Amino acid sequence: ASSSQPYRTGYHFQPPKNWMNDPNGPMIYKGIYHLFYQYNPKGAVWGNIVWAHSTSTDLINWTPHNHAIYPSQPSDHYGCWSGSATMLPGGKPVILYTGIIDPKPINTQVQNLVVPKNLSDPYLREWIKYPNNPLMSPTVENQINGSSFRDPTTAWLGHDNIWRVIIGSKIHRKGLAILYRSRDFKKWTKAKHPLHSAKNTGMWECPDFFPVSTTGQNGIDTSMVGPNVKHVVKASLDDTKHEYYTIGTYNITLDRYFADKGSVESDLGLRYDYGKFYASKTFFDHEKNRRILWGWINESSSVADDVKKGWSGIQAIPRKIWLDKSGKQLLQWPVVEIEKLRGKQIQLPSKILKGGSVIEVSGVTAVQADIEISFEISDFKKAEILDPSWTNPQLLCSQKSASVKSALGPFGLLTLASKDLQEYTAVFFRIFKGQQGKYVVLMCSDQSRSSLNDDNDKTTYGAFLNVNPLHEKLSLRSLVMESFGGDGKACITARVYPTLATGKDAHLYAFNYGTEKVKLSSLSAWSMKKAHIY
């Protein structure tokens, strides 16, 4: 981060300038990772959308290419919106994306196909539009609402040799994943039933549907079904700009997905990330047998500030994603390649943090660090009782911000902190006594004191962490602004814009503001090198 551009990050994917939103069509082809993304070539606000394109051998360092998909047909004249890549048999990639065919009054949406011009080019630099686009259109007969019909997923192949794909939509307030089928990837027919839907969720943007293994961390191909496989449906809800997922069963006879009991899309549903993370998409990395999640982190700054700085939006560090042993939630972890950027390491020996203590972690570049910390609690007697009405973790974190003392917590990290703590972002835990002798762990990312500039959105985020502190350490990994609690059980991403805590003036602290002691069992922090992004 240079002094004139203190808010550009060192290793997140971002173009040199202008607006970026959704990650599109991620894939690996001939050993090269591809990332396309929604991009405005003309400015730092959303508009004029094309698919920009970069490639990488390690998901960290990137080479830009010419725009891959841009308006050039009646079927995408007013914009090339989000979509996904699919590998056809023989490893041939194709892309389905949404085209805008008229801007007014409703941005009418259709689905289009592009194929690589030259399959021997591992960079897939040129794409050819199928001349008979669009392949799927809203009509009176199919009752699809043309302003709510977008973001095709990666397609999957059934045992009947028929391809399936879902498109995000809604009917009134019901969000849905419309299902289409095709034998040749060109002629698509809408199925009678959506793959999945949920009442009162509004428009489903950027849906995702993929299998996860019940037997380990390895990812599996998107078309995989079978005994050791569960399925995931994710939707990005346009109303709240939050994503929710469920884990469930894909019934291949009915061609419908059924969410397991207890996992519902709602305010209290499961999220990949309880902070800023949207329009995400996974792909199967067949070379490393993992499923990787990409997500867009939108800015918390004002539009005026984005225009002034000349850019908006970053991509989160790609994450490996897999099913937790419990089968009840997904786990995520930054791809291992990010560790190549780890430079100088600092370690603190295990020590007791008495109530009210703050210790500086010096010797690392606090603006650009990777930190792993863990805590142990031995005495739970004084834990605050969890009121049964405290069901919303985000609300609880904003009511009990980093400055509010409990017995057990808040304890955690103060990142991007100014020397005098006028500015800081606090990522921390708080432990409550719940029902039946169980303890409840709350994880918070408190941005309320992150900047003296009040033009920024400083919403505090929170999540309940499914860890039993009686038997397990409480771990936290921070990639400064992306926080992973409980080894990836809850993730919270934020964007902050300190005015004092920038560059060398940013500090990092471990703290315990609770009244009771906690043990800091380990802390490692690394200064992070810059990635080559363009």
Ligand code: DQQ
């Ligand atoms: N962004 C795209 C749409 C998608 C939305 C347009 C989600 O295709 O629904 O830039 O952020």
